[in-house]
Structure formats: C-alpha cells, structure tokens
Amino acid sequence: MNHTERRVVITGMGALTPIGTTVSSFWDALLNGTSGAAPIESFDTEGMRVTFAAELKDFDPADYLGAKQVRRMDPFCQYALIAADQAVEDAGIDPDEMSQEEKDRVGVIYGSGIGGMQTFYEQANYFQENDEKRTSPFFIPMLIPDIASGQIAMRFGFRGPNHAIVSACATGNHNIGDAVRRIQSGEMDACVAGGTDACVTRLGITGFASMRALSTRNDDPAVASRPFDANRDGFVMGEGAGALYLESLESAKARGANIYGEIIGMGASADAHHLTAPDPEGGGVRLALNRVLDHAGLNPEDIDYVNAHGTSTPLGDVAETKALKQVFGEAAHKLNVSSTKSMTGHLLGAAGAVEAIATILATKHDIVPPTINFDTPDPDCDLNYTFNEPQERSVDVALSNAFGFGGHNTSVAFKKFEG
Template identity: 65%
Template sequence: MPTQDRRVVVTGLGALTPIGNTVPAFWEAMMAGRSGAAPITHFDASAYPTTFAAEIKDFDPEDFLDRKEARRLDPFAQFAIVAADEALADAGLNPAEFSEEERAQTGVVMGSGIGGMKLFQDQTVVYAEHGPRRLSPFFVPMMIIDMAPGLISIRHGLHGPNYATVSACATSNNAIADATMLIRSGLADTIIAGGTDASITEIGLGGFGNMKALSTRNDDPQAASRPFDAERDGFVMGEGAGALVLEEYEHARARGAHVYAEVVGMGMSADAYHISAPHPEGLGARLAMQQALKTAGIGPDDVDYLNMHGTSTPLGDAAETKAIKAVFGEHAYTMNLSSTKSMTGHLLGAAGAVEAIAAILAIERGRIPPTINFETPDPECDLNYTFNEPQERTVDVALSNAFGFGGHNTCIVFKKVEA
C-alpha cells in the first residue's frame, strides 16, 4: 500500500494514574469527579511549602515484575512497563506469538519529561556519603529516559523503531505524533506510544516549589487543582504513565482488532518566548491547534471536545483560553472543553498520553470528563469547561493539547471511525 494512504488507528489503551491503576479504573474515577491529590507519603514533606501531590496508590511493582528487576528500576520505568503491558493486552496483542516480521514491524516510542529522578537523587546521596566506588553499575542505564522504551522492547522482543521523546509536558503528544508518522511512512505497522514520569521526590517537589509553580493549598489538597477557577494558585504534581497502541488501519482490520479512534491530525510549535511561562496570548498553542486542524483536513466547527492542557496556573489557563478563542471563534463557546488535570494532577511527561486516553474514551462513550473544583468564575476563562459534572455528548472529533517548559506545544486530533 502506498505510504500516503496508510491510516493510523488506536487499538489499545493502558494507564497508571493517581486516580486509577488501569484504564477502566481511571475512567470510572473521572466520571465520578474524584481527585487523586493527598498528603505526600513517598517522603516527609513537612518542610516544604507544598506538602501534597497526586501519587500513584496501592501499587506494588513486584505484582508486575520480578523482585530483582523491580528493585533495580526507577519508578518511571516501572510505570512505563505496566502501562504498555495493559495497552498490549487491551489491543489483543501477544508479542510472544509474533513472527519475526511482526517483531520487526512493531516499535515503541515512549517518552518522559524528566526520567529517573528518584534513582538520580538516591545515587547522588550514595556518592556524597560513600564515594564513587559505591555507585550502582545500573545507575546510568536505568536513569536515562530512553530506557523506558528500551525495557519495553526487551521485555517483548520488539525490533521496530525504538526511542524516547523529551519535550517536558508535551512529551507524550510528541511520542504519539512521531509514532503516527512512523506508521504512515511504512517504517512500522504497530507502535506502543506514550509517556511516563515519577518526579514526586524531595528534589522534584523542591525544584518545582521554588519556581512558585505549585499550589500551596495544603489545607485542602483535593480541591487544589482547580483549572479556570479565579482562585487557582498553581498545579498539583502527579505521577504515572499512559500508553496507546497505534496501528495501521488495514493491519488492525485484518486481525479483527477493536478500533477506538483514528489519529487524523497533529500540530507542533514553539512559543519562542520563555523557559517556563507560556506566551501571554497563547501564540504557540494557537499555531499547534491550527496546524492540527489543517493536517486533519477538518474545520474548527467539526470539533466536539478538546481536552485542554489546563494546569491550574494563573497564566497558563488564561493563555490557552485565548488561543482557543483565536482558533475556534464562536464555536469555542459551543464545544466542550475540560481539564482532567483537575483530578489527576499534572503527570508531566505522561500527561499527554493519559489525557489522550480521556479524549479517545469520550469519543467511544459519548461522555465528557469534567473539570472539577470550580467555585469562583474568572472573567478571562469564560468557555464551556464542563465544570464539576461529566456531560453526555456525541463526540466525533476530539483534540488533546499538551504544552511544556521551553515553549513546546503539541496538539493531536482523534476522530471516530465508523464501523
């Protein structure tokens, strides 16, 4: 088949999140409007301005990995493996049964915003206290970001394209975009794409806190992530992973796979403005969304739902809202928008993949996830953000936005595939 005719569809989903350790649990918690934020348990955070985060709960890596491997791996890699395994199982794919040709045509593009932060922190302490001879021989290979896709390929014997994307909180969307282009080009038939991060550590919390990026609503953590609310005061750190199985359409049809949605467009841009603050008019966000619509061959009025980046920061939410108004005009007021970060917190490099799953399931199930914790209107944020309760709506086209420090902006377009 000519490569320009190759369509890319989503056939498998995997998620490990602060509100659910599987995709069904994640979806059920979103529909219930449940927050994953709570006081930090990973370490004593009492000396920090922010003492809470959205941690993964009831997770034992030894339920998924043998003990030796689980102890050796940084949590970011553990999370990636678990999400990828769920996505493969959901897609009905068992790599143990693949032919050599199928292994060569199956790849992994899994990114992370930061990578093995806990391992880096722990090994730095070992060095400071005991010197270089006590550093683990696994320190470097298990810390680097590309180990997430590397470990998944080793685990399943996958020989197709294999690498990591790194673009801060836009990482996962870049992975999905890259995977889509690889399949369209004919370099692969199937790719596991997504992102993972595990940065709720002493230095992670301290670094983000000293930037004044985090909410300090310590008396009410579950209400701290409140995108578009006038009282928002910063984002809530989260952790986890999301994985999508992307597959060439005819390949998926030939094996009778369940198809969730089609990836029909993507947009990428740079703010070229500031290392952490968004462009005040949302310039880069606007360019990414416009490019995504253009590559999808659809108009602004065709979009039913947009899962916003929506981090609950004063500048970010207002800038993204301005960008949406510039792209969609009056339709900005009639389509549904929401920020699922109000429930999960900000999963950094994993955010885009987890939020893409929310957008894809909105297409399949005709329900819009809510933006919870809204109380006080903000005149700058006056769109339909699906506040506090999910909403029933037919969704044929959904967009997912992800933006990152450094001015990286990505937008992916998903579309319903008719039976």
C-alpha cells in the same frame, strides 16, 4: 494505497494514574469527579513548602514486575512497563505468537519528561557519603529518559523504530504524534507509544515549588487543582504513565482487533518566548491548533471537545483560552472543554498519553469528563469548561492539548472510529 494515506487506529490502552491503575478504573474515576490529590505518603514532608501531590495509590510494582526488575528500574520506567503491558494485552497481542518479521514492524516510541529523578537523587546522596567505586552500575541505565522505550522493546521483542522524544509536559503527545506519522509513512505497522514520569520525590516537589509553579493548598489538597477557576494558584504534581497500542487500519482489520478510535492529526509549535512561562497571547498554541486542524483536514466547527492542557496556573489557563478563541472563533463557545488534570494532577511527561486515553474514551462513549473544583468564575476564562459534572453529548472529533516548559506546544486529533 499511498503510505501517507494510511489510517492509524488505537487498539490497546494502558493507564497508571493517581485515580486508577487500569484504564477502566481511571475512566470511572474521571466520570465520578474523583480527586487524586492528598498529603504525600512516600516521604517525610516536614519543613517543605508543598506537602501534597497526586501519588499512585494502592500500588506496588512488585505485584506486576519481578523483584530484580523493580530493583533495577527507576519508578518512571516501572510505570512505563506496566502501562505498556496493559496496552499490549488490551490490543490482543501475544508476542510469543508473532513472527520475527512481524515484531520487526512494531516500534516503541515512548518518552519521559524528566527520567529517573528518584534514582538521581538517591545516587547523588550516596556518592557524597560513600566511595565512588560503590556507585551502582545501574545508575545511568536507570536514569536516562530513553530507557523506558528500550525496556518495553526488550520485554516484547519489538524491533521497529525505538526512541524517546523528551519535551517536558508535551512529551506524551510528541511521542504519539511521531508514532502516527511513522505508521502513516509505512515505516512500521504498529507501535507502543506514550509517556511516563515519577517526580513525586522530595527533590521534584522542592524544585517545582521553588519556581512557584505548584499550588500551596496544603490544608485541602483535594481541591487544589482547579483549572480555569479564578482562585487557582498552581498545579498539583502527579505521577504515572499512559500507553497506546497504535497500528495501521489494515493491520488492525487483518487480525480482527477491537478498535477504540482513530488518530487523524498532530500539530506542534514553539512559543519561542520564555523558559517556563507561556506566551501570554497564546501565539504558539494557536499555531499548534491550526496545524493539527490542517494535518487532519478539519475545520474549527468539526471539533466537539478539547481536553485542555489546563494546569491550573494563573497564566497558562488564560493563554490556552485565548488561543482556543483565536482559532475557533464563534465555534469556541460551542465546544466542550475540560481539564482532567483537575483530578489526576499534572503527570508531566505522562500527561499527554493519559489525557489521550481520556479523549479517546470521550469519543467512544459520547461523554465529556468534567473539570472539577470550580467555585469562582474568571472573566478571562469564559468558555464551556464542563465544570464539576460530566456532560453527555456527541463527540465525533476531539483534540488533546499538551504544552511543556521550553515553549513546546502540541495538539493531537482523535476521531470516533468509522470502518
């Protein structure tokens, strides 16, 4: 078989989210319409414009990692390692039983949109108040966005391609898409792919709030993330990580692995429009959608569900809706669309990976998770957004969209597995 024809399947998944710190708890929370947004507990918000976020709950990294590892890793890296652990274990992989040759064929392509923001904030303050000679020697290794991919590789001894694609909130999708193409090409047989971010910090919240990007519903955080609702006023900051264990179908079959689904396409583009605002006509998104359909060999009518980027911003939700209607035409109104960010908040660099998991499970279980917090229709958002309740339907093929500041647009196509 030509390597470019190799099929890529998902055999393991890991999720660390504000509504569940395992894949099963995350999925249950999605179907129950659970909101992860609440007043911030990890630091004092007095005097801040925005005082809530979607934080990880009932979570202590020391329950998963050694005390030394916790001290020497920024939270974004801690989250990545824990999600990767879940995915590798879920895939039925025991690195201790793998030969070095096998490990050399497993890559780690795993990114972060921002990297060690908490470490940067703490060390910058420390530097201002103390002698520079006392700056931590772990400052830079804890800060750089690629360190998560390096740490994951070291944990398991995987020596295949290893890097991090950084594209803001499109990071997770870009890393997954790159992993798929490298497996298809035969460069590697398997890969841990995904994304992570931990920006619920005083600096992170303040920075995004100063851009007027965040919702200011401090009085009722649970309903603040309301994609496609006429009264949306910005996104809710979240934190977490998602990881997929991807491998060629030949590899998965050879070891009798459980297969969740198949990845059949990736599309990417640029808006080339503005630093942070989307192309209001959805032109760049349209290109990404057309490209994912072309890569997957699909027609618009083949798609059953789209996990939308849907951040709950006034401009973004309309632009994405326009792009969907431009690409899908009459079929757009037959789609189910939903934004799981209505529950998780916006996980930035982790969003694509976590939402990929939601999309994979939608195809596996034939059920579409809802977009919660809908009250008021927006005439510019007139598709079936699966408001407030999950919907059972056949989901054979689904797309997951992720877009990032800088005009980065991505869409990944998932298919129900058929041997």
